[in-house]
Amino acid sequence: AADAVLPAEAVVDLDAVAANTSVLRERAGGADVMAVVKADGYGHGLVPSALAALSGGATWLGVAHLAEGLALRAAGVTAPVLAWLVVPGQDLTAAVAADVDVSASAPWAVEALAAAARRTGCAARVHLKVDTGLSRGGATADDWPDLVRAAATAQADGSLEVVGLWSHLASADDPAQDGLTRRQVERLAEAAEVAARSGVRPPLRHLANSAGVLAHPATHLDLVRPGVAVYGVSPAPGRASAAGLGLVPAMTLRARLALVKHVGAGEGVSYGHTHTTAAPTRLALVPLGYGDGLPRHASGGGPVQVRGRRYAVAGRVCMDQVVLDLGDDDAARAVRAGDEVEVFGTGAGGGPTAQDWADAAGTIAYEVVTRIGARVPRRYVGALADQGVPAAAR
Amino acid sequence: AADAVLPAEAVVDLDAVAANTSVLRERAGGADVMAVVKADGYGHGLVPSALAALSGGATWLGVAHLAEGLALRAAGVTAPVLAWLVVPGQDLTAAVAADVDVSASAPWAVEALAAAARRTGCAARVHLKVDTGLSRGGATADDWPDLVRAAATAQADGSLEVVGLWSHLASADDPAQDGLTRRQVERLAEAAEVAARSGVRPPLRHLANSAGVLAHPATHLDLVRPGVAVYGVSPAPGRASAAGLGLVPAMTLRARLALVKHVGAGEGVSYGHTHTTAAPTRLALVPLGYGDGLPRHASGGGPVQVRGRRYAVAGRVCMDQVVLDLGDDDAARAVRAGDEVEVFGTGAGGGPTAQDWADAAGTIAYEVVTRIGARVPRRYVGALADQGVPAAAR
Numbered sequence: 001a002a003d004a005v006l007p008a009e010a011v012v013d014l015d016a017v018a019a020n021t022s023v024l025r026e027r028a029g030g031a032d033v034m035a036v037v038k039a040d041g042y043g044h045g046l047v048p049s050a051l052a053a054l055s056g057g058a059t060w061l062g063v064a065h066l067a068e069g070l071a072l073r074a075a076g077v078t079a080p081v082l083a084w085l086v087v088p089g090q091d092l093t094a095a096v097a098a099d100v101d102v103s104a105s106a107p108w109a110v111e112a113l114a115a116a117a118r119r120t121g122c123a124a125r126v127h128l129k130v131d132t133g134l135s136r137g138g139a140t141a142d143d144w145p146d147l148v149r150a151a152a153t154a155q156a157d158g159s160l161e162v163v164g165l166w167s168h169l170a171s172a173d174d175p176a177q178d179g180l181t182r183r184q185v186e187r188l189a190e191a192a193e194v195a196a197r198s199g200v201r202p203p204l205r206h207l208a209n210s211a212g213v214l215a216h217p218a219t220h221l222d223l224v225r226p227g228v229a230v231y232g233v234s235p236a237p238g239r240a241s242a243a244g245l246g247l248v249p250a251m252t253l254r255a256r257l258a259l260v261k262h263v264g265a266g267e268g269v270s271y272g273h274t275h276t277t278a279a280p281t282r283l284a285l286v287p288l289g290y291g292d293g294l295p296r297h298a299s300g301g302g303p304v305q306v307r308g309r310r311y312a313v314a315g316r317v318c319m320d321q322v323v324l325d326l327g328d329d330d331a332a333r334a335v336r337a338g339d340e341v342e343v344f345g346t347g348a349g350g351g352p353t354a355q356d357w358a359d360a361a362g363t364i365a366y367e368v369v370t371r372i373g374a375r376v377p378r379r380y381v382g383a384l385a386d387q388g389v390p391a392a393a394r
Numbered sequence: 395a396a397d398a399v400l401p402a403e404a405v406v407d408l409d410a411v412a413a414n415t416s417v418l419r420e421r422a423g424g425a426d427v428m429a430v431v432k433a434d435g436y437g438h439g440l441v442p443s444a445l446a447a448l449s450g451g452a453t454w455l456g457v458a459h460l461a462e463g464l465a466l467r468a469a470g471v472t473a474p475v476l477a478w479l480v481v482p483g484q485d486l487t488a489a490v491a492a493d494v495d496v497s498a499s500a501p502w503a504v505e506a507l508a509a510a511a512r513r514t515g516c517a518a519r520v521h522l523k524v525d526t527g528l529s530r531g532g533a534t535a536d537d538w539p540d541l542v543r544a545a546a547t548a549q550a551d552g553s554l555e556v557v558g559l560w561s562h563l564a565s566a567d568d569p570a571q572d573g574l575t576r577r578q579v580e581r582l583a584e585a586a587e588v589a590a591r592s593g594v595r596p597p598l599r600h601l602a603n604s605a606g607v608l609a610h611p612a613t614h615l616d617l618v619r620p621g622v623a624v625y626g627v628s629p630a631p632g633r634a635s636a637a638g639l640g641l642v643p644a645m646t647l648r649a650r651l652a653l654v655k656h657v658g659a660g661e662g663v664s665y666g667h668t669h670t671t672a673a674p675t676r677l678a679l680v681p682l683g684y685g686d687g688l689p690r691h692a693s694g695g696g697p698v699q700v701r702g703r704r705y706a707v708a709g710r711v712c713m714d715q716v717v718l719d720l721g722d723d724d725a726a727r728a729v730r731a732g733d734e735v736e737v738f739g740t741g742a743g744g745g746p747t748a749q750d751w752a753d754a755a756g757t758i759a760y761e762v763v764t765r766i767g768a769r770v771p772r773r774y775v776g777a778l779a780d781q782g783v784p785a786a787a788r
């Protein structure tokens with residue numbers, strides 16, 4: 001039941017996902033928006049996030065793994081989908097049959113797609129990826145002509161349709177590396193010229209992640225691929241906060257206190273006793289831990305809010321629980337087992353955000369939200385949820 | 395299909411889980427073994443791990459959340475199960491109906507259980523928890539008499555059966571804190587005396603986690619609750635390695651290289667270019683990242699093995715991928731896209747272990763295995779798997 005009391009839940013506001021997507025669409029100018037929903041929609045739910053982003057104006061969906069693309073199709077999503085991580089020997093027939101576009105960074109991928117296309121009798125849709133400076137996926141400039149030639153051959157025999165040329169930005173979040181971002185734009189343009197000379201002139205070029213959309217108009221091209229900003233998290237907190245960008249964090253992680261107890265001074269708290277109570281105090285138990293995705297690196301620091309007040313995790317983050325040292329003032333004395341704890345959310349009312357957890361753990365907010373695990377039940381809210389978007393999704 | 399080529403998978407050896415459980419049973423002397431299978435069996439799969447541990451001699455199962463206990467029952471598991479994290483207002487009727495034992499650290503939990511028992515018409519089974527020094531769950535010594543009295547009252551009217559008195563160790567992994575472990579044993583004994591004076595004399599006392607089983611015979615009592623060691627991971631690598639304890643790591647995380655490419659010297663690798671190639675080299679792309687559970691804190695250090703050679707992650711761990719800088723010697727030149735990468739496993743053949751990843755990330759191996767996410771397909775192997783243990787499980 002929707003009103004059952006649970007130890008913890010992640011509430012995902014699908015209207016926020018849609019609104020963030022609209023903001024990004026606006027910022028992208030004339031470019032179309034591919035909402036990146038890989039890794040279970042950065043922890044927000046693959047299909048609900050996809051449907052919400054599409055309702056907010058995205059017209060494409062991006063995933064890493066083919067299995068993610070197939071899951072979107074299995075849920076009835078018909079928008080174009082690009083999957084960019086395949087390995088040699090992987091069966092690509094399903095991609096062709098389900099009309100999921102696949103990225104190729106090397107000739108073997110082009111050939112595997114063409115072979116799958118011949119098996120299914122439909123042309124495979126491919127996006128050719130060039131490495132413009134991230135040194136991750138994509139063909140190097142040296143290898144690019146071979147990749148283009150393989151694609152041109154398969155295109156000529158009708159087994160392949162080259163839909164896009166693309167690449168990925170390395171440091172668009174970092175103002176100190178804007179020169180690299182500019183060079184990446186130029187290198188993609190050069191790769192497109194090389195392709196054109198071999199007769200490969202696909203309709204789409206794409207390059208921009210969230211930071212590209214928000215900070216580098218020259219990266220927008222035909223299509224942009226924002227991920228983290230769709231979920232209301234700033235891709236570059238050093239450049240601008242989520243609020244400053246007009247984005248609303250979509251995920252709120254909440255729990256209920258499982259215990260509140262009074263202890264004396266000098267008590268060691270949690271494994272290894274890395275925290276000791278300084279004075280008589282109340283300890284409160286939050287039923288969330290690293291087994292739910294809270295980073296253990298936030299031990300002794302991760303912030304939460306109870307009854308409008310911030311507290312930091314005392315001692316080590318455990319697998320299923322963290323302890324708060326509330327103190328012993330009137331606010332602490334009012335706290336009861338069963339009280340709601342906001343672990344992170346929109347930041348409204350001074351509450352902590354995923355970015356705060358990232359800062360406490362020494363990582364990025366991307367990792368915080370994406371790794372909130374499957375044990376935490378997701379609850380979808382917002383007008384879109386009421387219209388049944390999550391129902392269609394599961 | 396079992397032989398389909400996947401970008402990545404976590405292979406879980408159920409025979410190792412069973413064998414590790416036998417080792418722990420042996421080490422626990424006359425105590426019974428409760429295998430702790432919370433947090434999806436520390437990432438190994440809740441039900442498969444439970445069935446394998448039971449076949450290895452465990453007679454109890456331990457979980458944090460009631461939902462985990464109910465999932466065991468839904469899968470047909472009939473062994474006694476203890477769930478130890480409930481919150482006020484949570485519906486406990488299902489616990490009583492499904493015969494899942496629940497822990498109580500405060501009178502409200504005893505009362506909620508008794509009320510659920512009256513609704514269902516069966517007695518609720520409770521384990522009363524005392525805080526002996528972890529300052530996490532459990533009643534303090536001051537609050538313990540009230541908890542015992544509440545239980546005695548509910549026991550008298552037949553709504554409650556007190557099955558156990560228990561606590562949890564704080565630092566059994568740390569030889570420097572053995573004095574604390576001894577005090578915890580004493581405090582549990584004192585709490586049992588207090589309970590006995592109120593007529594609460596349950597059959598079971600339990601205290602030991604894996605480190606207690608392996609390093610502190612005085613903690614064994616009637617029942618031990620090992621978790622991490624069941625999965626073949628040492629709870630105290632400073633005391634003894636998994637191999638030294640006769641334990642076999644049950645999870646092997648594998649992937650196939652998605653790309654191998656030649657690049658020149660001076661290329662920045664992955665986001666923010668925190669790694670730069672020192673000389674002409676080959677880069678290889680591993681299709682696993684923090685969205686799959688690899689810790690981003692292992693950037694620039696997480697070890698993997700390809701064709702019998704160790705390499706470290708070059709640059710930042712991304713959401714779906716990490717890059718290896720292979721060098722340009724004969725071994726590197728032999729590496730191909732599609733080659734298998736062992737990310738961590740048993741350590742046989744010099745391969746990396748979850749402990750190595752923990753060391754690289756500055757955390758514990760518990761966190762590494764537990765957080766391998768739902769996107770990574772699990773594959774169950776071993777004679778137990780062949781007998782259908784995972785089939786019964788899903």
Ligand SMILES: Cc1ncc(COP(=O)(O)O)c(CN[C@H](C)C(=O)O)c1O
Nearest residue numbers: 036168209210225226227228712713714
């Ligand atoms: C190919 C590709 N395009 C677009 C995106 C969206 O990026 P962002 O979330 O910054 O808008 C990603 C995400 N990358 C993740 C974050 C990674 O590889 O770590 C990506 O891998």
Ligand SMILES: Cc1ncc(COP(=O)(O)O)c(CN[C@H](C)C(=O)O)c1O
Nearest residue numbers: 318319320430562603604619620621622
């Ligand atoms: C109450 C309880 N009993 C038994 C165990 C098993 O511990 P181990 O895995 O060390 O054998 C745990 C696990 N604790 C986890 C690890 C935690 O709370 O962080 C536990 O919480």
